[in-house]
Amino acid sequence: MVTAAASANLASLRSSTSLFLNRPFSLSMLSGIRSSLVLRTCLKPTPLRLVSSWPPPHHASSSVRRAMSSSSSSSSSPSSLEETVKNTVAENPVVVYSKSWCSYSSEVKSLFNGLQVKPLVIELDELGAEGSQLQNVLEKLTGQYTVPNVFIGGKHIGGCSDTLQLYNKGELEPMLAEANAKTGQT
Structure with a gap:
C-alpha cells in the first residue's frame, strides 16, 4: 500500500x-512574490551589469572566520560580538561587511580593487547564523542594517552610495592613504 x-x-x-x-x-x-531579505538588504532594484573580476575574491582570512565563529557562538553575548567588530575595524585599514550575492557589495569591492586597495571582506552570508547576528550588531553600532557596510581607518563610512559619493568628491583616496590602505604601503 x-x-x-x-x-x-x-x-x-x-x-x-x-x-x-x-x-x-x-x-x-x-x-x-517578494523576498523580504533582498528588499531589506538592498532596498532598491539593481540593474544587471558586467563585473570585470567575477567571481570576486574572498578576502576574509581563516583567522577572521575563526574569530567570528569562536566569539559568536549561540551562547555569546552581543557585547562580545560588538568587541569583535570593534577590534576587526580597528586592526584593519579597510573592512567591508558584505554579502557575496549583493550587487552593491560587488560594486564597492570592485571600486577598491580598481584603486589597488585590498580590504578585509567579511561575507556575512557565508557565516551562517553568526552572519545574521553580526549584521544585527552592525546595525546597533552604526545604525545601518544594509550591506555593504564599509569602514576605513576605524571610521564607519556607510554603504555603497556613501563610498561612491566620497570617491566622486575626491575624498575617498586621501582617506585610504591616511589609513595606509593602498597596496604596497606600509
Whole structure:
C-alpha cells in the first residue's frame, strides 16, 4: 500500500510539474512574490551589469572566520560580538561587511580593487547564523542594517552610495592613504 500511495503522489507531482513547465512564464506569475531579505538588504532594484573580476575574491582570512565563529557562538553575548567588530575595524585599514550575492557589495569591492586597495571582506552570508547576528550588531553600532557596510581607518563610512559619493568628491583616496590602505604601503 505504501508503494501505491507513493506512486500516486509521484504521478501527481509529475503532472503538476509538467503543467507548470509547459506553461509560458510571465512576470505576472511573480507579482505576489517578494523576498523580504533582498528588499531589506538592498532596498532598491539593481540593474544587471558586467563585473570585470567575477567571481570576486574572498578576502576574509581563516583567522577572521575563526574569530567570528569562536566569539559568536549561540551562547555569546552581543557585547562580545560588538568587541569583535570593534577590534576587526580597528586592526584593519579597510573592512567591508558584505554579502557575496549583493550587487552593491560587488560594486564597492570592485571600486577598491580598481584603486589597488585590498580590504578585509567579511561575507556575512557565508557565516551562517553568526552572519545574521553580526549584521544585527552592525546595525546597533552604526545604525545601518544594509550591506555593504564599509569602514576605513576605524571610521564607519556607510554603504555603497556613501563610498561612491566620497570617491566622486575626491575624498575617498586621501582617506585610504591616511589609513595606509593602498597596496604596497606600509
